[in-house]
Amino acid sequence: MEKENKLNDDTLGEIKPVETNPIDNATDDTKGDSKGIAQSELVIMLSGYLNKLIRNSVLRIVVAKIILVTAIVLIVFFIFSYFLYIVPSLQEIGTRQQELTNNNELKNGPEYKKQINTLSKDVQRLSRKFTAYTPGQSYLVINTTDNRFLLYRNKKLVRDGYCSSGSYTRLSTAEGTRHWIFKTPKGEFWIQQKITKPLWIRPDWSFVEEGLPIPAPNDESRFEYGVLGDYAMSLGDGYLIHGTLYKRFLGMPVTHGCVRLNDDDLEAIYNTLNIGSKVFIF
Amino acid sequence: MEEDLKHGPGKLKIAVYAITALFILIMIYYAIMAMISPSVRISAINGEFGFKAPENSVVDQRIFSDSSFVRLNRVKAFSQARITMAETDSIGLALNLSDSTAILEINGVEVHRAKLSEIHISKVLITADEYAVSAMLSTPFTIKEDFSTIKKEPVMIKIAPKDTSEYQPDILPDTARIEAVNYMLEMENGIRLYVSQQKDEEGGGLRKYLFDINDRFKNIAAIFRKIIVFEVPEYHPAIRIKMDRTDARIIYRALPRHGQVAIYR
Numbered sequence: 228m229e230k231e232n233k234l235n236d237d238t239l240g241e242i243k244p245v246e247t248n249p250i251d252n253a254t255d256d257t258k259g260d261s262k263g264i265a266q267s268e269l270v271i272m273l274s275g276y277l278n279k280l281i282r283n284s285v286l287r288i289v290v291a292k293i294i295l296v297t298a299i300v301l302i303v304f305f306i307f308s309y310f311l312y313i314v315p316s317l318q319e320i321g322t323r324q325q326e327l328t329n330n331n332e333l334k335n336g337p338e339y340k341k342q343i344n345t346l347s348k349d350v351q352r353l354s355r356k357f358t359a360y361t362p363g364q365s366y367l368v369i370n371t372t373d374n375r376f377l378l379y380r381n382k383k384l385v386r387d388g389y390c391s392s393g394s395y396t397r398l399s400t401a402e403g404t405r406h407w408i409f410k411t412p413k414g415e416f417w418i419q420q421k422i423t424k425p426l427w428i429r430p431d432w433s434f435v436e437e438g439l440p441i442p443a444p445n446d447e448s449r450f451e452y453g454v455l456g457d458y459a460m461s462l463g464d465g466y467l468i469h470g471t472l473y474k475r476f477l478g479m480p481v482t483h484g485c486v487r488l489n490d491d492d493l494e495a496i497y498n499t500l501n502i503g504s505k506v507f508i509f
Numbered sequence: 510m511e512e513d514l515k516h517g518p519g520k521l522k523i524a525v526y527a528i529t530a531l532f533i534l535i536m537i538y539y540a541i542m543a544m545i546s547p548s549v550r551i552s553a554i555n556g557e558f559g560f561k562a563p564e565n566s567v568v569d570q571r572i573f574s575d576s577s578f579v580r581l582n583r584v585k586a587f588s589q590a591r592i593t594m595a596e597t598d599s600i601g602l603a604l605n606l607s608d609s610t611a612i613l614e615i616n617g618v619e620v621h622r623a624k625l626s627e628i629h630i631s632k633v634l635i636t637a638d639e640y641a642v643s644a645m646l647s648t649p650f651t652i653k654e655d656f657s658t659i660k661k662e663p664v665m666i667k668i669a670p671k672d673t674s675e676y677q678p679d680i681l682p683d684t685a686r687i688e689a690v691n692y693m694l695e696m697e698n699g700i701r702l703y704v705s706q707q708k709d710e711e712g713g714g715l716r717k718y719l720f721d722i723n724d725r726f727k728n729i730a731a732i733f734r735k736i737i738v739f740e741v742p743e744y745h746p747a748i749r750i751k752m753d754r755t756d757a758r759i760i761y762r763a764l765p766r767h768g769q770v771a772i773y774r
Contacts, residue, residue, distance in 0.1 A: 342572055343581065377620075398668075
């Protein structure tokens with residue numbers, strides 16, 4: 228019985244509707260008072276709710292837990308934000324940038340003119356020195372990430388197009404005793420040799436890659452004509468710029484370290500570059 | 510209840526209060542030490558690169574804030590850095606923050622140019638003494654380490670077939686073409702260059718956020734490592750730039766592990 232009474236006490240009662248609305252009955256003169264009455268009724272209503280909430284122990288526990296969890300989440304969020312964003316932002320708040328001046332009195336002084344003159348000469352000298360790094364003769368630029376080439380003559384771009392460069396494949400023998408990495412070297416190179424109708428002497432990896440036994444160094448099976456196109460230019464260490472039978476792969480990183488070009492581009496580059504011409508690979 | 514009130518809060522409550530107070534103190538200590546670090550860095554730059562008047566001569570130091578002098582001095586510093594970089598026989602990056610360009614150079618020859626879409630520079634590089642910063646930027650910075658969402662060299666492992674029956678010609682695409690490109694290059698002098706692809710490109714949102722969070726956690730760990738031994742943490746002035754994803758990837762892959770970077774403000 229006691230329990231029943233308690234439950235009745237604990238359950239939220241219905242809110243009794245306000246029978247008369249003071250605002251509706253208020254005249255213009257009493258508007259301020261009626262507003263106050265309405266507010267006090269709202270306060271009474273809310274306090275009634277709160278009283279019932281406080282008396283309802285189950286609800287009280289639930290609300291307390293929700294508040295606790297929310298507080299923990301907010302604290303954790305604040306701590307993370309504090310270390311991740313707030314402190315780094317505070318680090319960037321600081322003193323103002325040094326202001327630049329334009330003092331005429333200073334500018335008219337002989338010391339100032341001397342300093343500026345020296346500085347201007349230095350800038351011109353350095354600029355000339357830097358410009359001299361770019362070759363006046365023809366040179367080739369190869370972009371191995373995008374597999375594109377740029378051909379320059381007299382410091383002007385005269386031709387660009389697709390090429391193929393190293394595939395970044397690491398080939399190991401089945402036994403793991405030998406391995407090769409097929410990548411195109413980066414940096415500054417120069418044309419060391421120009422070859423027409425090049426002959427490809429198949430290296431060991433070419434046989435290993437296809438699961439073939441490695442023949443003797445001068446074995447006939449190592450010599451192949453026609454696979455490198457009509458021309459080849461040597462960059463040293465066995466790296467060549469040459470043609471290809473696999474033109475559909477141009478623009479992709481598929482080679483064993485050499486640079487492949489299509490026939491027209493190869494011919495144009497072959498005719499433009501001389502022995503000693505620079506090749507920049509990046 | 511009354512008993513509790515009479516005997517004060519329990520041991521658990523005391524422990525909770527103590528831990529909370531300790532944690533708040535740690536947070537305040539962390540913030541103070543972290544906020545001191547940029548000033549320490551500015552002082553170090555000013556001390557190392559600031560103008561030192563030669564003996565027996567008087568230099569009107571007002572010239573160091575004169576607009577014409579500053580402009581020429583910055584150009585001179587950048588040219589000097591690029592020339593030094595050109596003479597290292599390597600691939601270098603010249604960052605011109607003034608005209609928003611990043612230029613890849615091999616021995617002084619421009620081989621690739623990229624447009625920067627966004628630039629943010631740490632206050633150290635803005636508020637430190639103008640002359641000192643120009644002097645610091647007159648030599649290229651060497652990359653000490655990097656941290657990236659893409660591989661520097663996307664090497665694929667291939668085991669050779671035992672015989673011709675196992676041989677399969679394979680063409681594997683470079684997956685980096687669709688990967689988000691975000692990386693950080695840390696220079697030997699502590700300056701960090703953050704390069705990100707533009708936001709609107711695929712993978713620019715969440716991947717960039719994860720990269721950023723990862724980097725921030727590393728910084729927090731580094732700061733804690735210093736402050737627990739009561740040392741001022743190292744402050745890393747940062748330059749954050751955004752560019753086209755293709756350009757960002759080209760620059761990252763082209764630069765050697767310990768490549769050089771020249772900067773013009």
